[in-house]
Amino acid sequence: MSYQVLARKWRPKSFDTLVGQEHVVRALSHALDTGRLHHAWLFTGTRGVGKTTISRILAKALNCEQGVSAAPCGQCEACRAIDSDRFPDYVEMDAASNRGVDDMAALLDRAVYAPVIGRYKVYMIDEVHMLTGHAFNAMLKTLEEPPEHMKFILATTDPQKIPVTVLSRCLQFNLKQMPPGRITEHLARILESEAVPFEPGALRYLAHAASGSMRDALSLLDQAIAHGAGSVSEEQVTNMLGAVGEDHLYAILDAMAEGGADALLAVADNMESRSLSFEAALQALATLLARVALAQFAPAAITDADERARLLAQAGRFDAEYLQLAYQIAIHGRDELPLAPDEYTGFTMCLLRLLAFRPEQPSASGIGPSSGGGGGGGGSGKARPLPNKTAAAPAASTPGMSAPETITTNGNAAVTAAFKCGDWREVVRTLKLSGLARECAQHCEWVKCDGDRLYLRLSEAQRHMLDVNCAVFARIESDLARALGRPIRLDFETGIITGQTPAQLDELDRHELRAQAVAALESDPFVRELIERFDASLSESTARLL
Numbered sequence: 001m002s003y004q005v006l007a008r009k010w011r012p013k014s015f016d017t018l019v020g021q022e023h024v025v026r027a028l029s030h031a032l033d034t035g036r037l038h039h040a041w042l043f044t045g046t047r048g049v050g051k052t053t054i055s056r057i058l059a060k061a062l063n064c065e066q067g068v069s070a071a072p073c074g075q076c077e078a079c080r081a082i083d084s085d086r087f088p089d090y091v092e093m094d095a096a097s098n099r100g101v102d103d104m105a106a107l108l109d110r111a112v113y114a115p116v117i118g119r120y121k122v123y124m125i126d127e128v129h130m131l132t133g134h135a136f137n138a139m140l141k142t143l144e145e146p147p148e149h150m151k152f153i154l155a156t157t158d159p160q161k162i163p164v165t166v167l168s169r170c171l172q173f174n175l176k177q178m179p180p181g182r183i184t185e186h187l188a189r190i191l192e193s194e195a196v197p198f199e200p201g202a203l204r205y206l207a208h209a210a211s212g213s214m215r216d217a218l219s220l221l222d223q224a225i226a227h228g229a230g231s232v233s234e235e236q237v238t239n240m241l242g243a244v245g246e247d248h249l250y251a252i253l254d255a256m257a258e259g260g261a262d263a264l265l266a267v268a269d270n271m272e273s274r275s276l277s278f279e280a281a282l283q284a285l286a287t288l289l290a291r292v293a294l295a296q297f298a299p300a301a302i303t304d305a306d307e308r309a310r311l312l313a314q315a316g317r318f319d320a321e322y323l324q325l326a327y328q329i330a331i332h333g334r335d336e337l338p339l340a341p342d343e344y345t346g347f348t349m350c351l352l353r354l355l356a357f358r359p360e361q362p363s364a365s366g367i368g369p370s371s372g373g374g375g376g377g378g379g380s381g382k383a384r385p386l387p388n389k390t391a392a393a394p395a396a397s398t399p400g401m402s403a404p405e406t407i408t409t410n411g412n413a414a415v416t417a418a419f420k421c422g423d424w425r426e427v428v429r430t431l432k433l434s435g436l437a438r439e440c441a442q443h444c445e446w447v448k449c450d451g452d453r454l455y456l457r458l459s460e461a462q463r464h465m466l467d468v469n470c471a472v473f474a475r476i477e478s479d480l481a482r483a484l485g486r487p488i489r490l491d492f493e494t495g496i497i498t499g500q501t502p503a504q505l506d507e508l509d510r511h512e513l514r515a516q517a518v519a520a521l522e523s524d525p526f527v528r529e530l531i532e533r534f535d536a537s538l539s540e541s542t543a544r545l546l
Helices: 022-035 050-064 077-083 101-111 133-144 178-194 200-210 215-225 233-243 246-258 261-273 278-297 305-315 320-340 343-358 413-420 424-431 435-442 464-469 469-482 502-523 525-534
Strands: 040-044 090-094 120-126 150-156 171-174 444-450 453-458 490-496
Touching: 022 050, 040 050, 040 444, 050 077, 050 090, 050 120, 050 150, 077 178, 077 464, 090 101, 090 233, 101 120, 101 133, 101 246, 120 178, 120 502, 171 469, 178 215, 200 215, 200 233, 200 444, 215 233, 246 261, 246 278, 246 305, 261 343, 278 305, 278 320, 320 343, 320 413, 320 435, 424 435, 424 444, 424 469, 424 502, 435 444, 453 469
Parallel strands: 040 150, 040 171, 090 120, 120 150, 453 490
Antiparallel strands: 444 453
């Protein structure tokens, strides 16, 4: 028996087995079950997302011998004939090769006759945007008022080229690209059914290389199985695709965190020896940096548990500001590769630029997102202390070793005065925090101070900050201890904000200043004259005092 490629063998034969496109399946299922059948459907989307597959399922649903429904039996003669491309009342026409007015006229001439054996005649026109203008005009009248036994299914990858007169006569459904996670899950199910050993990391590379196309993913999987002699391993897939493996990317992150130029150059040399694409490497690095930044701000958005754990481990090693800068360096470095003397030089200069602009990073030891117990970020009203490293009291001197350098002893008078008054807003302002550290501190509410412990509260909406940016909170703690000239320890809890945070107070000030600016403008004679003479209006949202 000849081999059947995976894309054909595993083509879905019912709506239940279709991967993705739930919004289309839901609409078509309701229409079929309730009998509200339109005479023309238009499916748009990139290649390999299921346009032809949905068309065949829809044709079976309309012509199944068990009756019209969203769940065709798949066993009757009509269903089997459509699956095997031998059903006389289901016609698939490629508009790329049958695009003229004569081809369309011949199709419409046959359409007037009743179905041979089916309930409906279904005409599926693929890549319909390739039809000529005259062909579109020829089909307009039939498309608008077809015979009762006739249904049109149009499919295209470029709906912008379809005349609006055709679009207005169809129900249009936009098929989405497949997310990499869904592709990975589907490939894993197929390999398990085919009894082919595989490594999960290899499937992730195939999913990303498919660029949202399930058909492309299955074609690449066929190639990977052949390349791996019956198995799918991560190393073989990266060699086949010429992709940069995660080991290279995470080695770059490790070197960035530790400031190791030699380690970065070793990665570049290893990639050059394997003839890997430096452009693809910078693209993959920018993607990874974006994922790490996402893990800092919205870890729940990363659905894969293994990937989330690995990214969260990296998220605590870098400041959010530096990650944004590193991302910019990576994408601009990719654009500048053609301008470099050669790709290796351009790539290594980009890596060295990541080090040159690297600020002093917080220590990852004990401050990572996973420290302090679990991913819940502390329950409501539950205190969560941060590891006190920088602000710790000096340890006893050991013979032969100097005492560790810690905080200053004089402190900052302005911060001390605000701290004694419990004015957290003034403390934050006087500390002159910047970036994410300032943003985090701005959303905290002063609860109480007990000796060397300061208790702060975050709202439930800001709970994610406790898990994602512990390193940033530790920096706030150390800066505050240094300004006070004595050790201080911050304890965080989440709950209902009973007072007002610095961010809320700043917003009130902005509203008040805007109101003053609006009042000043409204009372200004020149402005009033403009409003009266030219029927002008005052844009209050842009008003401000200088």
